[in-house]
Amino acid sequence: MSVAADTKKLVARLVLGTVLMFGFGFAMVPIYNVFCEITGLNGKITRTGESEQPLVVNQDRTVKVRFISVFNEEMPWEFEPMQKVYQVNPGQMQQTAFVATNPTANNMVAQAIPSVSPSEAAQYLQKVNCFCFDRQPLDAGATAEMPMVFFIDPEIPEHLDSITLSYTLFDITDQQQVAEAKNDNNDKRSTL
Amino acid sequence: MSTADITAEHHDDHHDHGPAKGLSRWFFTTNHKDIGSMYLWFSLAMFLVGGSMALVIRAELFQPGLQLVEPGFFNQMTTMHGLIMVFGAVMPAFVGLANWMVPMMIGAPDMALPRMNNWSFWILPFAFGMLLLTLFMDGGAPNFGWTFYAPLSTTYAPDSVTFFIFAVHMMGVSSIMGAINIVATILNMRAPGMTLMKMPLFVWTWLITAYLLIAVMPVLAGVVTMMLMDIHFGTSFFDAAGGGDPVLFQHVFWFFGHPEVYIMILPAFGIVSAIIPTFARKQLFGYASMVYATASIAFLSFIVWAHHMFTVGMPLAGELFFMFATMLIAVPTGVKVFNWIATMWRGSMTFETPMLFALAFVILFTIGGLSGLMLAIAPADFQYHDTYFVVAHFHYVLVPGAIFSIMAAVYYWLPKWTGHQLNEGAGKFHFWMSFIGVNITFFPMHFIGLAGMPRRIPDYALQFADFNAIASVGAFIFGLSQLIFVWNVIQNIRSGKKAEAKCWEGAEGLEWSVPSPAPYHTFTTPPQIEGAK
Ligand SMILES: [Cu+2]
Numbered sequence: 001m002s003v004a005a006d007t008k009k010l011v012a013r014l015v016l017g018t019v020l021m022f023g024f025g026f027a028m029v030p031i032y033n034v035f036c037e038i039t040g041l042n043g044k045i046t047r048t049g050e051s052e053q054p055l056v057v058n059q060d061r062t063v064k065v066r067f068i069s070v071f072n073e074e075m076p077w078e079f080e081p082m083q084k085v086y087q088v089n090p091g092q093m094q095q096t097a098f099v100a101t102n103p104t105a106n107n108m109v110a111q112a113i114p115s116v117s118p119s120e121a122a123q124y125l126q127k128v129n130c131f132c133f134d135r136q137p138l139d140a141g142a143t144a145e146m147p148m149v150f151f152i153d154p155e156i157p158e159h160l161d162s163i164t165l166s167y168t169l170f171d172i173t174d175q176q177q178v179a180e181a182k183n184d185n186n187d188k189r190s191t192l
Numbered sequence: 193m194s195t196a197d198i199t200a201e202h203h204d205d206h207h208d209h210g211p212a213k214g215l216s217r218w219f220f221t222t223n224h225k226d227i228g229s230m231y232l233w234f235s236l237a238m239f240l241v242g243g244s245m246a247l248v249i250r251a252e253l254f255q256p257g258l259q260l261v262e263p264g265f266f267n268q269m270t271t272m273h274g275l276i277m278v279f280g281a282v283m284p285a286f287v288g289l290a291n292w293m294v295p296m297m298i299g300a301p302d303m304a305l306p307r308m309n310n311w312s313f314w315i316l317p318f319a320f321g322m323l324l325l326t327l328f329m330d331g332g333a334p335n336f337g338w339t340f341y342a343p344l345s346t347t348y349a350p351d352s353v354t355f356f357i358f359a360v361h362m363m364g365v366s367s368i369m370g371a372i373n374i375v376a377t378i379l380n381m382r383a384p385g386m387t388l389m390k391m392p393l394f395v396w397t398w399l400i401t402a403y404l405l406i407a408v409m410p411v412l413a414g415v416v417t418m419m420l421m422d423i424h425f426g427t428s429f430f431d432a433a434g435g436g437d438p439v440l441f442q443h444v445f446w447f448f449g450h451p452e453v454y455i456m457i458l459p460a461f462g463i464v465s466a467i468i469p470t471f472a473r474k475q476l477f478g479y480a481s482m483v484y485a486t487a488s489i490a491f492l493s494f495i496v497w498a499h500h501m502f503t504v505g506m507p508l509a510g511e512l513f514f515m516f517a518t519m520l521i522a523v524p525t526g527v528k529v530f531n532w533i534a535t536m537w538r539g540s541m542t543f544e545t546p547m548l549f550a551l552a553f554v555i556l557f558t559i560g561g562l563s564g565l566m567l568a569i570a571p572a573d574f575q576y577h578d579t580y581f582v583v584a585h586f587h588y589v590l591v592p593g594a595i596f597s598i599m600a601a602v603y604y605w606l607p608k609w610t611g612h613q614l615n616e617g618a619g620k621f622h623f624w625m626s627f628i629g630v631n632i633t634f635f636p637m638h639f640i641g642l643a644g645m646p647r648r649i650p651d652y653a654l655q656f657a658d659f660n661a662i663a664s665v666g667a668f669i670f671g672l673s674q675l676i677f678v679w680n681v682i683q684n685i686r687s688g689k690k691a692e693a694k695c696w697e698g699a700e701g702l703e704w705s706v707p708s709p710a711p712y713h714t715f716t717t718p719p720q721i722e723g724a725k
Binding site: 003006007010011014015017018019021022023024025026028029032033036111113117118119120168170171172 | 305379406408443507
């Protein structure tokens with residue numbers, strides 16, 4: 001085969017490689033999320049819902065669970081855990097709540113993003129029901145109690161005796177409005 | 193056919209296919225030597241621009257307190273200095289050297305894709321023109337560090353970040369096109385008998401570097417595209433409020449970033465492996481092991497990226513894996529340093545300017561490598577992270593590493609390019625000023641880093657004052673001594689004693705078989721390779 005034809009073939013292959021690696025960059029996003037889900041790497045809680053097996057409460061030890069609330073940027077809400085620290089037995093169902101107040105004169109929407117520290121503990125903390133990931137609207141001046149039920153997996157290793165669960169509250173009012181506007185547009189379009 | 197025949201034949205029809213006249217020669221040229229020269233001039237210009245920014249930084253840091261520039265502008269300087277030096281100075285210089293030397297080293301008449309070659313160069317001035325213009329925009333130039341961590345580079349970025357993203361896209365396209373061209377040239381254009389294992393190491397290291405570029409530049413393009421989408425199209429790749437993760441940015445960035453540091457050092461290994469045997473008048477020790485070591489370094493570079501992220505809260509298993517994988521790289525690197533030293537062992541050495549730069553490279557790059565090993569120790573890294581120790585480390589591998597190797601290469605091949613013998617006096621003066629300046633600048637940074645001075649700050653605590661003052665003095669010595677280099681190169685182009693075809697006594701390789709200066713077209717008929725049937 002001639003050099004020119006060889007070169008053409010080689011270049012085609014290298015360009016394909018380039019395109020695949022560009023795709024791989026984006027593929028790292030789902031890969032990373034799955035990897036984090038398996039390992040609890042980023043401290044995101046992945047276990048939600050009712051326990052699959054009936055829980056055996058371990059009365060021999062307790063785990064200290066601490067709740068923290070963090071505000072992002074200029075989030076003006078008041079947002080506090082009802083009780084800051086719990087001593088729970090692994091397997092024991094515990095109910096708590098966060099209290100949020102919107103002191104501004106505007107109706108706002110917030111979202112709370114949880115993070116567990118140490119991240120290793122994320123896979124042993126199960127939330128039976130929780131407000132996180134739900135968009136939380138609050139009218140101007142309103143206060144809401146956001147309940148949460150959780151338990152610690154009895155499988156939790158000995159060395160994890162203290163877990164911190166922090167919630168960062170984000171103001172997503174603008175995004176929410178953009179999304180609604182888009183939906184409205186779509187609705188209008190579909191009626192046309 | 194002997195070399196003499198090639199030359200003679202060449203002389204006769206030289207006028208028929210010499211360079212075009214005037215400016216259009218440079219705009220439309222597809223000649224690998226022209227394009228190589230343009231890359232090198234561009235790189236020199238960027239080196240001086242990025243260097244001036246470094247001097248602004250060092251001038252501000254000469255004393256504690258704020259004297260010369262606003263903290264915001266200081267951040268723009270550290271960011272632009274890093275971006276310009278990495279993407280504008282070091283990488284184009286190596287591509288320029290590859291353009292000039294690779295075809296001549298493998299006996300090819302030109303690059304495999306000469307037209308694309310022209311494109312890949314001419315994209316660069318536009319990319320960097322755009323990047324530099326951000327300095328004059330409202331809100332200023334990018335100020336988030338050359339590593340542009342999100343959300344600093346998304347939510348909190350100045351408006352110019354969009355232009356930064358396009359500039360990165362353009363330089364990425366340029367690098368990828370250059371890399372594809374180099375791979376195609378090396379794999380398809382070798383003279384008959386030039387087997388892979390006969391190629392000079394500079395060609396080998398560039399072949400591997402080109403593959404690294406093709407593998408990771410698209411990932412860089414991907415990560416800036418994600419930023420663009422987060423900023424303008426409401427996605428949340430790196431925005432925690434929307435369910436994204438800023439740590440993901442660091443993973444994707446460093447998946448590009450670590451191979452990138454080898455992109456900036458592997459060609460340097462090739463250059464030094466050409467120069468040391470010449471001036472030790474011995475064959476390179478352990479040629480095959482050099483090739484395998486380069487390949488293993490390239491492979492390992494893909495599985496160590498998270499050593500830049502020990503402090504983000506990785507699980508212990510991750511810290512251990514990335515720590516040991518990183519340390520493993522010391523093995524092939526050690527093989528290389530060993531081979532260079534073994535090459536010099538009982539050689540009849542002389543110390544011309546290129547050799548001085550090559551020797552300084554071996555010593556100072558090893559210092560940078562050792563501080564890299566210290567940084568690889570995960571538990572210790574918590575103390576070193578984001579301090580001047582890191583600054584000292586990567587400047588040792590990039591300045592007396594990559595930059596010195598480029599200087600060595602320019603001095604080594606300059607007679608071949610210009611046809612004039614080197615001004616050794618000026619070369620040696622440049623070398624010693626640079627050598628002393630570089631060490632005065634960067635060695636004290638180890639100490640202030642260990643003492644806890646963070647990087648990227650315009651002001652610092654009083655106890656760091658002395659070492660910072662010393663480093664600033666060194667930086668000006670180093671910076672100003674580069675003017676000797678510029679003067680020396682320009683003088684060499686204009687005048688000087690006529691250089692022979694083989695202007696270094698111990699030099700070996702095809703490039704020395706063509707006259708100096710190398711004719712506009714070389715190896716239009718493939719050369720005879722020694723030992724080939
Ligand atoms: Cu690295």
